[in-house]
Amino acid sequence: MSVLLETQQLTKNFxxxxxxxxxxxxxxxxxxxxxxxxxxxxxxxxxxxxxxxTNPTSGSFSWFGEKTNHEARKKVGAILERxxxxxxxxxxxxxEVVCLIKEISKSRIDEVLKTVGLLERKNDAFKTYSLGMKxxxxxxxxxxxxxxxxxLDEPTNGLDPQGIADIRELIRHIASDGxxxxxxxxxxxxxxxxxxDFCVLGKGKLLYTGNVKRDLESDHSFELEGESSDAIxxxxxxxPFIVSKEKAGEKWVVKTExxxxxxxxxxAFFEKGIVLSHLSSGHKSLEEKFLxxxxxxxxxxx
Amino acid sequence: MRRLLSIEFTxxxxxxxxxxxxxxxxxxxxxxxxxxxxxxxxxxTQSGQSLDALGLKFTQxxxxxxxxxxxNLAYVYKMLSIxxxxxxxxxxxxxxxxxxxxxxxxxxxSRKEWLLSKWYLVLALATAxxxxxxxxxxVAGLTSSTEVSLEAxxxxxxxxxxxxxxxxxxxxxSLLFALLLRRSGLTIALxxxxxxxxxxxxxxxxxxxxxxxxxxxxxxxxTHRLIPWVIPHLAMFPGLDHIPTDALIIAFVYLVLVMGxxxxxxxxxxx
Numbered sequence: 001m002s003v004l005l006e007t008q009q010l011t012k013n014f015x016x017x018x019x020x021x022x023x024x025x026x027x028x029x030x031x032x033x034x035x036x037x038x039x040x041x042x043x044x045x046x047x048x049x050x051x052x053x054t055n056p057t058s059g060s061f062s063w064f065g066e067k068t069n070h071e072a073r074k075k076v077g078a079i080l081e082r083x084x085x086x087x088x089x090x091x092x093x094x095x096e097v098v099c100l101i102k103e104i105s106k107s108r109i110d111e112v113l114k115t116v117g118l119l120e121r122k123n124d125a126f127k128t129y130s131l132g133m134k135x136x137x138x139x140x141x142x143x144x145x146x147x148x149x150x151x152l153d154e155p156t157n158g159l160d161p162q163g164i165a166d167i168r169e170l171i172r173h174i175a176s177d178g179x180x181x182x183x184x185x186x187x188x189x190x191x192x193x194x195x196x197d198f199c200v201l202g203k204g205k206l207l208y209t210g211n212v213k214r215d216l217e218s219d220h221s222f223e224l225e226g227e228s229s230d231a232i233x234x235x236x237x238x239x240p241f242i243v244s245k246e247k248a249g250e251k252w253v254v255k256t257e258x259x260x261x262x263x264x265x266x267x268a269f270f271e272k273g274i275v276l277s278h279l280s281s282g283h284k285s286l287e288e289k290f291l292x293x294x295x296x297x298x299x300x301x302x
Numbered sequence: 303m304r305r306l307l308s309i310e311f312t313x314x315x316x317x318x319x320x321x322x323x324x325x326x327x328x329x330x331x332x333x334x335x336x337x338x339x340x341x342x343x344x345x346x347t348q349s350g351q352s353l354d355a356l357g358l359k360f361t362q363x364x365x366x367x368x369x370x371x372x373x374n375l376a377y378v379y380k381m382l383s384i385x386x387x388x389x390x391x392x393x394x395x396x397x398x399x400x401x402x403x404x405x406x407x408x409x410x411x412s413r414k415e416w417l418l419s420k421w422y423l424v425l426a427l428a429t430a431x432x433x434x435x436x437x438x439x440x441v442a443g444l445t446s447s448t449e450v451s452l453e454a455x456x457x458x459x460x461x462x463x464x465x466x467x468x469x470x471x472x473x474x475x476s477l478l479f480a481l482l483l484r485r486s487g488l489t490i491a492l493x494x495x496x497x498x499x500x501x502x503x504x505x506x507x508x509x510x511x512x513x514x515x516x517x518x519x520x521x522x523x524x525t526h527r528l529i530p531w532v533i534p535h536l537a538m539f540p541g542l543d544h545i546p547t548d549a550l551i552i553a554f555v556y557l558v559l560v561m562g563x564x565x566x567x568x569x570x571x572x573x
Contacts, residue, residue: 048572051407051408052407052408052412052413053404053407053408053572053573054572054573055570055572070407070410070411070412070415071410073407073408073409073410074409074410075410076410078408078409080404080405080408084400084401084402084404084405085402085405086313086316086317086400086402087400088316088317088318089313089316090316093312093316096312097309097312097313097406098409100305100308100309100312101309101406101409101410101411102409102410103305141409
């Protein structure tokens with residue numbers, strides 16, 4: 001799979017505050033990538049840098065494997081924070097401006113307005129729209145260039161339950177078209193339902209990256225920790241029943257073959273002379289995992 | 303250039319402030335020469351025979367005569383530049399206020415292109431105004447001038463160039479003010495305060511102390527000095543009847559400075 005978006009040591013400081021710290025991300029084609037993190041963890045700042053509105057302090061990023069970024073942005077559909085349009089202009093006029101900027105034909109305007117259900121209101125001024133309609137227009141605008149990759153930052157923020165359901169349905173629909181999506185959200189349930197991969201940011205640092213399916217749906221995953229991380233790593237290499245292993249902070253997350261349970265895993269380590277200080281199995285909810293990652297990190301920090 | 307201009311004008315045509323200012327500007331533009339003629343006729347009928355005896359007729363003041371007409375029109379119309387400045391200021395501050403500048407960049411416009419689109423707006427307004435003055439001057443001159451030789455028509459047309467430079471510099475200055483202050487009300491208030499209160503008073507004081515070389519480098523004064531005062535000239539007193547070279551040089555330096563600073567602000571700022 002080709003890498004559509006990559007960041008290298010991307011960093012942004014606002015004065016003495018580190019908003020984003022040495023972030024390395026790889027987004028491959030076809031991923032629906034969830035960016036998780038509490039408020040102020042650097043999600044919007046990161047996306048702002050990728051979209052050219054925030055100047056990075058250091059580090060770099062590339063779209064579609066190229067360094068030039070304003071030409072690349074024409075091929076990206078993006079919503080950052082809230083929907084922004086010219087309030088006095090109609091939906092159609094607003095999208096015409098986007099077409100001129102992206103240097104694409106205006107012929108898709110009606111089509112995308114239909115996709116988001118705004119075709120009947122296309123001649124009304126943007127300022128007369130409800131929040132849900134504004135959000136849908138933003139998605140229409142992001143779809144306008146038929147992008148390979150879409151950036152959606154909190155697309156359901158401030159919406160009522162019906163609006164949230166509509167947007168979720170829309171995202172699923174778009175993802176099923178094979179588009180790559182980067183979705184920043186604090187609605188974990190949403191990310192779990194829609195995303196294939198995810199990362200967790202905290203205080204501007206990348207705390208975790210993983211695959212939703214592998215991390216959450218497996219009953220045969222374990223998390224373990226012991227005195228010596230290296231000894232654990234060596235032992236894991238020797239065990240024949242380990243399917244995958246991944247380091248998350250000081251802990252190891254391993255997936256085993258079906259026949260192995262926690263007791264057997266513990267026993268295997270013990271026979272190698274390793275005493276585990278922590279062993280837990282099968283986390284299924286993203287929310288739980290997310291909070292655990294954050295807590296671990298806070299514990300480390302203090 | 304065509305793409306950036308059409309982006310800019312798509313944004314402008316639907317904006318009410320633009321249409322209102324455009325209509326106001328055109329009305330003011332046309333009413334000045336028409337109003338002036340009416341006033342002259344009125345003065346003539348009022349003054350009666352006392353002035354006639356001296357051989358002075360108000361309607362025969364050489365206001366619309368070639369070639370002075372270009373100087374006179376340029377001088378009068380530079381006072382209307384503030385309307386165009388409002389258009390530039392509101393179009394810039396709106397984009398900052400609505401955050402559409404940020405959205406434009408997200409959509410794929412570079413910061414450079416965004417600023418260029420505003421510069422093109424400035425050039426378009428200045429060129430449109432200059433053309434309008436040209437047409438008006440030709441119409442007024444051909445109908446009122448005592449002399450209509452080609453030489454007379456074109457001999458002082460350089461003042462139209464000076465008018466164009468005046469408008470461009472004044473609008474570029476307003477654009478910089480708008481970028482720095484970000485709020486339309488604040489920018490317009492400061493612009494008016496600077497133009498009509500701060501600069502005239504300061505320059506008055508400087509002139510009183512015969513420090514003309516200092517007052518000459520004030521920014522708005524620099525744009526005005528391109529087209530010198532016409533009244534002494536009209537009243538047959540010696541006055542400047544050409545574009546001062548030092549004013550041109552100062553204007554050019556300002557233009558480079560103001561555009562360079564705007565460029566830097568747009569590139570460096572987080573949106």
